[in-house]
Amino acid sequence: MPPLPRGWWQRNWKWAVPLAVLALLSVALVFVALVLFAVRGSMQSSDVYADALARARAHPDLVVRLGEPMTPGFMPMGRIDTSTEGGGSGYADLTFTLSGPHGSGRITATAERMRGVWLYEQLVFMPPRGIDGRIDLVERGTPVGPADALP
Incomplete structure (x- = not known):
């Protein structure tokens, strides 16, 4: 009786397993990148981050110390919690790096939101x-944002 022919898996497992692992790792990497970019975008679009960066870039002592142009780091760290109850409350605690031609450092911004106004x-x-x-x-x-924009 002749031997049974080998199936597809028996003939191809040596390249199929590494290819499947590579495909799964690629999908996981894409998912992690999407989550990081979503978090980065939400942090950078927050009022506190935008105002902190603008104030840092405009502060005369910091301009002298770091030089211009000042560029923020890729990923701000921290958290922003907001609620619409009670007219809008929340808390922000952010840290991001800021670099210029003469050096770099870290900006730490902590703010509280009461009745819709960040302080x-x-x-x-x-x-x-x-x-x-x-x-x-x-x-x-100090209020976050320009003084004339406050209610």
Whole structure:
């Protein structure tokens, strides 16, 4: 009796398994990239991030220290929680890097939203470790955004 012919899997498993693993890894990588870009986009479109970046770029001491143009890092870190109850409340705690021709550092923005208005708890530039020179960019209670845009 002649031997049974080998099936497709028996003939091709040596290249099919690595190809299937590679395909699964590619799908997972695309999914992670989509999630990261969605988070990055939502952070960068927030009022607190946009205002913190604009204030940092306009602060005279920071312009001297970092030089122009100043560019933010790729991925802001932190969280933004908002609610529409009670006229709009929320909390933001963001950190992002800012670099210029003369150096770089980290911007930390903490703000609270009450009745629809964001107020800074702090907006601070921190240089790299071991270098003195913390710069407070706003006073506590400063509204986020231009003063004439507030209700």
